[in-house]
Amino acid sequence: MPNLKDLKNRITSVTSTQKITRAMQMVAAAKLRKAQESAEAARPFSERMAIVLANLSAAMEGREGASPLMAGTGKDQTHLLIVCTAERGLCGGFNSSIAKLARLKAIELAGQGKDVKMLCVGKKGFDALKREFGSKIIDVVDLKAVKKVGFADANGIASTVLDLFEDGGFDVCTLFYSEFKNVITQIPTAQQLIPATVEKSDDTEPLDLNGAIYEYEPEEDEILADLLPRNIAIQILRALLENGASEQGARMSAMDNATRNAGEMIDKLTLSYNRQRQAQITSELIEIISGAEALNG
Amino acid sequence: MAELLKFELVSPEKLLMSAEVEQVVVPGSEGDFGVFVNHAPVLSTMRPGIIDITEADGKKQRIFVRGGFAEVNPQGLTVLAEQAINMDDLDAAALAQEVANAEEDVADAKSDDKRQKAQETLDHLKQLQTSL
Incomplete structure (x- = not known):
């Protein structure tokens, strides 16, 4: 049974923890708004x-000499997994759920006899994966110093990936990040980057050109060759921005929970503190009274 | 001119401009071209250069872009720029930095193909520098 002093110390310590988590929650909420704005602005x-890619690939369809970024290298022996996580922890299951998804994929691929390589963006993903896949992690991109993720950061990662691809370092590239749905829900997502999957979705309807034909300057394949690497950078940027918003969302709800838990804990501790104090007073009184009675009697 | 061209300038970070304008001159990779309303559909890559915009009220605006591509369709002109800076904000120092970066790219390029591309970029930038 802890004594009164212990309890008092516990209460003080939980109170200061609660102060910290509350502050973190508020900071996350403020950052979330910014991150969400920039994620939306990038859309x-x-x-x-x-849309442009879809138009182009439709025009290119059935032609020879499609870029390997689009058509693939013709095999799928080596897989590169780009795992985008946060640089900081204390955001609930955010980092671990992305790492878990990547881990499962890596195990699945290894089971099929494929080679796996990993590129970690963000320290936390690296920390989670290095024990198991340490030898497979080829690079870690540290974005800790970056306050606001911009196109330049994404472009840097993209050029690393593209250089590796050109050297035949891998055949298929998959990007792991967390899609921001709302503050409570973030969905860990795996997206194939190379070969590019062009969505022939219904929402990008072909434009009505009034019978005119697109003029391409330079030729289609040259544009496509220019566009595809850029598309990779854009996709990475999008993933990073989504991740940024998801991270703050996850941290906000995690810290909200922590604050609430701390509150409950304080209540419980205060209750048992008061009970014990009362019990102590009662027993002291009994001692005094029985002492007095012994003298009188 | 009654009809106006719907013009959108988008950078990866955000939608920079969306307006109805009279004319836009785009620095295409195979030469500048002007776009008015009802232009034939074109898809072109861009070199680093300056987009000249003539607004509906005749005001001119100049924006520096660092590559990207432009798409003209019946709905208007969309410019997807890798980086866009208003000419008023672009100073010689920033441009000098760009040139230095481009020079580095030329030096770092592994294949001839890449070197040539980097060299072209460098040339465009230098040209820009002299015109500033």
């Missing part, structure tokens, strides 16, 4: 990019 570009 028009990738949407338009997708």
Whole structure:
């Protein structure tokens, strides 16, 4: 049974923890708004990019000499997994759920006899994966110093990936990140980057060109060769921005929970503190009274 | 001119501009081209250069872009720029930095193909520098 002093110390310590988690929650909420804004601001570009790509690939369909970024290298022996996580912890299951998804994929691929390589963006993913896949992790991109993720950061990662691809370092590239749905829900997602999957979705309807034909300048294949590497950078940027918003969302709800738990704990501790104090007073009184009675009697 | 061209300038970070304008001159990789309303559909890559925009009220705006591509369709012109800076904000120092970066790219390029591309970029930037 802890004594009164212990209990008092516990209460103080939990109270200060609660202060910290509450502050973190508020910081996350403020950052979330910013991250969400920038994730949303980046959408028009990738949407338009997708439309242009779809148009182009439709025009290119059935032609020879498609870029390997689009058509693949013709095999799928070596897989590169780009795992995007956060640089900081204390955000609930955010990092571990992405790492878990990547881990499962890596195990599945290894089971099929494929080679797996990994590129970690963000320290936490690296920490989670290095024990099991340490020899397979080829690079770690540290974005700790980056306050606001921009196109330049994504482009840097993309050029690393593309260089590796050109050297025949891998055949298939998959990007792991967490899609931001709302503050409570973030969905860990795996997206295939190379070979590019062009969505022939219904929402990107072909444009009515009034019978005119697109003029390409330079030729289609040259544009496509220019566009595809750029598309990779854009996809990575999008993933990083989504991740940023997801991270803050996850941290916010995790810290909200922590604050609430701390509150409950304080209540419980205060209750037992008061009970014990009362019990102590009662027993002291009994001692005094029985002492007095012994004298009188 | 009655009809106006719907023009959108998008960078990876955000939608920079969406307006109805009179004319836009795009620095295409195979030469500048002007776009008015009802232009034939074109898809072109861009070199680093300056987009000249003539707004509906005749005001001019100049924006520096660092590569990207432009798409003209019946709905208007969409420019997807890798990086876009308003000419008023672009100073010689920033441009000098760009040139230095491009020079580094030329030096770092592994294949001839890449070197040539980097060299072209460098040339465009230098040209820009002299015109500033």
